[in-house]
Structures are given as C-alpha cells and as structure tokens.
Amino acid sequence: xxxxxxxxxxxxxxxxxxxxxxxxxxxxxxxxxxxxxxxxxxxxxxxxxxxxxxxxxxxxxxxxxxxxxxxxxxxxxxxxxxxxxxxxxxxxxxxxxxxxxxxxxxxxxxxxxxxxxxxxxxxxxxxxxxxxxxxxxxxxxxxxxxxxxxxxxxxxxxxxxxxxxxxxxxxxxxxxxxxxxxxxxxxxxxxxx
Numbered sequence: 001x002x003x004x005x006x007x008x009x010x011x012x013x014x015x016x017x018x019x020x021x022x023x024x025x026x027x028x029x030x031x032x033x034x035x036x037x038x039x040x041x042x043x044x045x046x047x048x049x050x051x052x053x054x055x056x057x058x059x060x061x062x063x064x065x066x067x068x069x070x071x072x073x074x075x076x077x078x079x080x081x082x083x084x085x086x087x088x089x090x091x092x093x094x095x096x097x098x099x100x101x102x103x104x105x106x107x108x109x110x111x112x113x114x115x116x117x118x119x120x121x122x123x124x125x126x127x128x129x130x131x132x133x134x135x136x137x138x139x140x141x142x143x144x145x146x147x148x149x150x151x152x153x154x155x156x157x158x159x160x161x162x163x164x165x166x167x168x169x170x171x172x173x174x175x176x177x178x179x180x181x182x183x184x185x186x187x188x189x190x191x192x193x
Contacts, residue, residue: 004030008179015186024179031172038165053147056085061093063112074114076146080153083115086145091115115141 004026011019041048063070077083084090091097091111099109116127117140127140154161 008175011179012182015182017183017186020179020183020186024176024183027172027176027179031169031176034165034169034172049147049151052150053085056146057090057093060084060090061095063094064096074112077112077114077142078118080146080149081117081142082144082146082149083111083142084145085147088115088141088143090145111141117141 004023007019007026008023010016011023059069059073063073088111092099095103096105096107097110097112111127113127
C-alpha cells in the first residue's frame, strides 16, 4: 500500500506518467482481486465455513499460549455471545478445559469466562460445571457457536457490509479514473509542445 500510495502521490506531483500508469494498473489489479475474492467467497461459502471452523478450533487449542490470541477469542465470544466454533463442547480441544480424567486443571470440563452469560452485578470467571444439565447450561453459558453467530451477524448486517464493499470499490474506480485523466492531460500538454 505504501508503494502504491507513493507512486500515486509522486506521479501526480511530478507529473510522471509512468508512476501514474503504475498506480492505476495496480489499483485496477487490486480491485479485480477483491471482486474475484468476493465472488469466490459466495461460491465456496461452505469451504470458507469449514476453514473458519478449522481456524477457530486451532486457536482454541492455543488459547492460553498467546495473550493476544486469548484476548481476541474472548472479545469475539463476548461480542457475538457465542462459545466455541459450533458449541461449547469445542473447548474440550484445549488442554486446560478438556474433560479427561488426567486433566488436573481447575478449569477442567469448563469454558473461558467469555462464554459466560453476563450478569451486571457479578463478573463470573468460573460459570460452568459439567454436572449442570443442558437446560441449566443455557442459562449460565452461551450455547451457540461462533461460526453460526458470525453467519447470523453477516445476514443481519448484509446491507452495511455490502455498502462498505461498494464504497471501497467506488473509491478505487474513482482513483483509477482520476489517474488516467491526469495521464491524458499530461500527455495532451506534452504533445502541444
């Protein structure tokens, strides 16, 4: 992005047609790559869903290994009110939360606090216990997975997401048009010399 912005700015300031053409061509390439990615995302949405599930489960395994990753997972689960990729059972993949008899962790068979339903009066850091019945689990933790919640969020905010993508595309097309217009003006002035 730095090189692209540099080429556009210097090309416009110095009236360098090579840099301006470089700017417009690569901006066009980026536009078509984004357009292709959008079409492929729509066509292969099931594959993307599987990849998202795989990505979340890999990050669940490494939850305590990286504090930034842990904060990202906690933020995601709190924001979308979800737990795990498809359910809270996905936390069995983590060595601290799995439900094996050999696990000596105090978080055994539990979930992170970000899966806990929020009570304004109390911040609950250990809200889940395996002895809870399924009905009680729904009161204490978020039982929906993050992948379905993300899909629901996308469907609910489809017009906003589409509007942002269209706005970015229009800005890119506008930048290409301005660069090409400036190139043609420079070449017209040079031809009159």
